[in-house]
Amino acid sequence: MxxxxxxxxxxxxxxxxxxxxxxxxxxxxxxxxxxxxxxxxxxxxxxxxxxxxxxxxxxxxxxxxxxxxxxxxxxxxxxxxxxxxxxxxxxxxxxxxxxxxxxxxxxxxxQGTIDVLRQRELRQAGAQLAEGVGKSFASAGIGERIEGTIARRIDLEGGSYALVERSRDFTLVPWRDVLERNMGKAASGIMRADGISWQFGRGRSGPVIS
Known part of the structure; x- marks a missing residue:
């Protein structure tokens, strides 16, 4: 055996x-x-x-x-x-x-194809998020001053974005890792082609993160 x-x-x-x-x-x-x-x-x-x-x-x-x-x-x-x-x-x-x-x-x-696709995606995402946020979506343009509360991160096909909630609406702006530790805080900054230099805290005396 x-x-x-x-x-x-x-x-x-x-x-x-x-x-x-x-x-x-x-x-x-x-x-x-x-x-x-x-x-x-x-x-x-x-x-x-x-x-x-x-x-x-x-x-x-x-x-x-x-x-x-x-x-x-x-x-x-x-x-x-x-x-x-x-x-x-x-x-x-x-x-x-x-x-x-x-x-x-x-x-x-x-010319501008990638930006057209990016804007289409943002509008679609904004429309889908609007019901949950309880506010309408507004696109952020270059040169616009963004002021609101960093609500959360949104991951889309074209990249990651921060949902910034404002008094009457919300917008989506390019995500930056510095926003992770500032979630729920008031922030402001100018929308530029290469992103936003954020200023956190109410008023204009808070720290600036470029």
Missing amino acids: GGTHFSWASSDGPSSDGVTEDHLARAEAYAVRQQRDRPVAVSVMSRTPVADLAGKDAPTWLDRELSEGSGNPVRDAGFGREVRAALAARRQWLVEQQLADPDGAALRFR
Whole structure:
């Protein structure tokens, strides 16, 4: 009657496959050093399945790929095949929306396309949030002074935004990490192309975060 057999190696001798404990320890230490010296950076490209991005009224990472004309085409297999199909569908959608023009094998984006998509997404998000906030949404324009309470963070396809609640309405402005520790506080600042230099606290004597 057969049974299960085990072979044991001493702590200082070779194992049954010729690998010593010392070698295993050194290999583990090397792996730890590699992880420390060359950490793997993982970034979220999208919270939306790639197949659903083709007709999305928002700036997407597909737009970046199409506008840059990446010289490294993805494999036509597995997830790569899904990406290729999504890029082709997105290209067609952008042309139909008159946001881009075909230029041979490339795609030429029209001026202001990404901003048009961003504004569309913000208006849609604002309309969806209005009922929960209990106020109407108002877009924030460049040069406008923004004053209100930092209510919460909103993550959209085109990026993260701060919901700023005001007396009669609310708006969405680009998120900055400094807002995390100032949630619920009154804030003010001027909307600029590169963001807002925030001043926290009521009145104009609070700290300014640029």
